[in-house]
Amino acid sequence: MTDTPDDTGRISAERIAQAVVRFRARRPRVHCITNAAATNFTANVLLAAGGVPSMTINPEEVGGFVASADVLLINLGTLDPLRREAIDIAIAAAKSEPKPWVLDPVFVDRSPPRLSLARTLAQRGPAVIRMNADELGALSGARTGDDRDRAGALAQALGVTVARTGAVDFVTDGARTIGISGGYPLMAAVTATGCATTALLAGFLSVEDDAVAAAAACLAFVKTAAERAGEGAAGPGSFVPAFLDALHQLTPEIIGETARLA
Amino acid sequence: MTDTPDDTGRISAERIAQAVVRFRARRPRVHCITNAAATNFTANVLLAAGGVPSMTINPEEVGGFVASADVLLINLGTLDPLRREAIDIAIAAAKSEPKPWVLDPVFVDRSPPRLSLARTLAQRGPAVIRMNADELGALSGARTGDDRDRAGALAQALGVTVARTGAVDFVTDGARTIGISGGYPLMAAVTATGCATTALLAGFLSVEDDAVAAAAACLAFVKTAAERAGEGAAGPGSFVPAFLDALHQLTPEIIGETARLA
Amino acid sequence: MTDTPDDTGRISAERIAQAVVRFRARRPRVHCITNAAATNFTANVLLAAGGVPSMTINPEEVGGFVASADVLLINLGTLDPLRREAIDIAIAAAKSEPKPWVLDPVFVDRSPPRLSLARTLAQRGPAVIRMNADELGALSGARTGDDRDRAGALAQALGVTVARTGAVDFVTDGARTIGISGGYPLMAAVTATGCATTALLAGFLSVEDDAVAAAAACLAFVKTAAERAGEGAAGPGSFVPAFLDALHQLTPEIIGETARLA
Structure with a gap:
């Protein structure tokens, strides 16, 4: 089974390329409940990639939109009472079909009520939770320790896949772990790049059933696009259009070949 | 009357150019109730064009803002209870003067309650309704058939002008129909280009009394700017700044001459 | 004391450069309650500059976010009941520590209820109020007269620092006044540049205790970045990424040397 992650999480360049091919052919509908700073950029990232x-x-x-979408993103940034109400309805709509949904617990390290909500939502069966290191620390309840250990333990406890993004990303379901390196430092100087990545990751779940492989393919795609964008960017301002161009233009073959998995 | 659309909807390059001249001189104030994904981009499109x-x-x-504006845009995207309440007040304020207002029934094909609201609003006398093919299908209630026939019937039934945008745009009031070709495919890979176009179209109503001519002038302006932007764009990311630059820079003469009407 | 503004408000290029150095080292956390059109751009301006x-x-x-932030921005654009409630809580949280906060009374010249709220908030002790000429006219209650006189009187009456931005900016606390020239006209053709400037100004309050010097350093930074961006921009679209790049790249030395204070 060269086409499936083995116990060490290895997936092939070919498999990543194929996921991108299917994404662009399928044009997945991703319903996004996301934060105010990320709304426009997230929509543009999805459109650029073909979603x-x-x-x-x-x-x-929101129930009607989830019903006519392929997959759902729940992002907890700029959480307000309306979003909170919509989140509950949207997850219920996704679970009733069922359709996969993805959780992005933005800034749970900065807001106790948000952390509390994230813990509740994490038990409602998201396919993937995407976090940075600070958010992982808060959600796992283990403020110190190796990220891979904390993420693996959390994934197993919840029965989900955890994606932790940073200078090097990794994805784990507790049994398998895939690291994704590459990318470009300017990603961190642009708002909502993590949020938009989670939305794209949601889209990949509609073309790749294995959540670990779907998340790895998405993160490899994003890292490759960021690298390409970083080559010619003079700063975070010119990085953004170059990143969107790269999401639109990169061939599946280049994405597969450029991906640096470990 | 070379300066007025005839029965076939012909308008001159000169008339389009003059509308752009007046737009930039008048700097119309457009109050926009629009969706979260479109807010920033719509404001930048209006500013770039001179509004x-x-x-x-x-x-x-919202009543005070409409009172001190020239024209009103109602866009139904990311509709929520607050927007719904504001829409009602804003339309009443526009009608009390009266000032023209424009309706953009985003995604009515995806949301039954939104379609129901759009039908009610369409009967309150918008000057123009701008839609894509899916939205036209939903609002007209005729899911199949030629778009021009459906739009013409809808325009006549409501007593409004309908603009349907796509690869080729057209504007109709039921009696006159003008097609606008040109543009650039990357428009469809950027979020809120249609929403922002409707806001710009609203601005043109304050410098051109004939709604068919105003809508055609705006759509010709947008198609020309998109063509210009597409020439140098490497993807949807670089298309956006180039499109805003073109809205700002293109001379009225070039816009008039480039416009491809039929 | 060559390092402090004298009675005429003179501050040195060196002092401006040092404030930028400290900003980038400190990476100030700025909690922003701002309008829907400005949210994404404001976040990107802060990130590009190092905040x-x-x-x-x-x-x-919002209380928790303010507690873990260094400074607070209150922007009154797209004010709605939720923002209004959040503003009250956030200012109370800032004052309880105390932490500095900054007020941006967007469009108070267009909305009587917003003007009324701005007047109340202005008396709750913001460190700085940043306005354009129309907003200053409305908030000062003096619709005519020299902007510097009106701003100085307002600053003294409220015990705050007032920054009025425009083709030439100035900052005053009633006793000292610093003018900042330079910049680039395309700034005015991009939405939320003023709003984002106020957010950046808030960040400077966490690295420079003198509000007049902090505001002047920020405005000199922004003018310098705008000039740099304008050099290569073809319009407002290409100005935006170039402006963000300049905020990210400009060295403190260049900012200090380019600043044109009077």
Whole structure:
């Protein structure tokens, strides 16, 4: 089974390339409940990569949008009562079909009520939780320790896949762990790059059933696009259009070949 | 009357150019109730073209903003209870003067409650309704059939002008129909280009009384700017700044001459 | 004391450069309650310059974010009931420590209820109020007269520092006044440049105790970045990435040397 991650999480360049091919052919509809700073950029990232975003947070409508989408993103940034209500309805709608959904617990390290909500949501069966190191520390309850250990323990406890992004990303379901290196430092000087990555990751779940492989393919795609964008960027301002261009232009073959997995 | 659309909807390059001249001289104030993904980009499109945007959705304030604006945009994206309340107040304020207003029924094909609201609003006398093909299908209630026939019937039934945008745009009031070709495919890979176009179209109503001519002039302007932007763009990321630059820089003469009407 | 503004407000290039050095080293956390059109751009301006933005307007969480931030921005654009509630909680949280906060009374010239709120907030002790000429006219209650006189009187009456931005900016606390020239006209054709400037100014308060010097350093930084960006920009679209790049790249020495104070 060269086409499936083995116990060490190895996946092939070919498999990543194929996931990108299917993403662009399928044009997955991703319904996004996301934060105010990320809304426009997330929609543009999805469109550039070949997906179809919808962004409403209206509780009256969100069930209908989830029903006509392929997958759901729940991002906890700029959480407010309306978003909180919409999140509950949207997850229920996703679970009733069922459709996969992804959780991005933004800034749970900065807000105790948000952390509390994230803990509750994490037990409702997201396919993947995508976090940075600070958020992983808060959600795992283990403020110190190796990130891979904390993420693995959390993934096993919750029965989910955890993606921790940073200078080197990794994905784990507790049994398998895949590291993804590459990328470009300017990513961290642009707002909502993590948020938009999680939305894209959600889209990959509609073309790749194995959540570990879907997350790894998405993160390899993003790292490759960031590297390409960083080559010509003079700073975070010119990085953004170059990153969107790269998401749009990179061939699946280049993405697969450039991906640095470990 | 070479300066007025005839029965076939012909308008001259000169008339389009003159509308752009007046737009830039008048600097129309456009109050926008629009969706979260479109807010920033819509404001930048209006500013680049020479208009003055305001974007509040606060019910307490929206009446005052409409009173001090030239024209009103109602966009139904990311509809929520606050926007819904603000829409009602804003339309009443526009009608009391009266000032023209424009309706953009985003994603009514994806949300039954939004479609229901759009149908009610469409009967309150918008000057123009701007839609894509899917939204036209939903709002007209005729899921199949030629877009021009459906749009013409809808325009006549409501007594409004309908603009349907796509690879080729057209504008109709039921009697006259103008097609606008050109543009650039990358427009569809950037979020909120349609939303921002409708805001710009609203601005043109304050410098051109004939809604068919105003809409055609705006769409010709946008198509020309998109073509210009597409020439040098490497993807949707670099398309956006180039599009805003073109809205700012293109001379009225070039816009008039480039416009491809039929 | 060559390092402190004298009675005429003179500050040295060296002092401006040092403030930028400290900003980048400190990476100030700026909690922003700002408008929908400005949210993404403000976060990107702060990140490009070296700060750390947070943007939630949720009343339940905003106190926690302010507590873990260095400084607070209150921007009154797209004011709605939720923002209004969050503003009250956030200012109370800032004052309880105390931490400095900055007020940006966007469009108070267009909305009587917003003007009324701005007047109340201005008396709660912001360190700096940043306005354009129209907003200054409305807030000062003196619709005519020299801007510097009106700003000086307002600053003295409220015991705050006032920054009025425009083609030439100035900062005054009533006793000292510093003018900052330079910049680039395209700034005015991009939405939220003033809003984002105020957020950056808030960040400078965490590295420079004298509010007049902090505001002058920020405005000199922004003018210098705008000049640099304008050099190669073809319009407002290409100005934006170039402006963010300049905020990220410009050395403190260049900022200090380029600043044109009077």
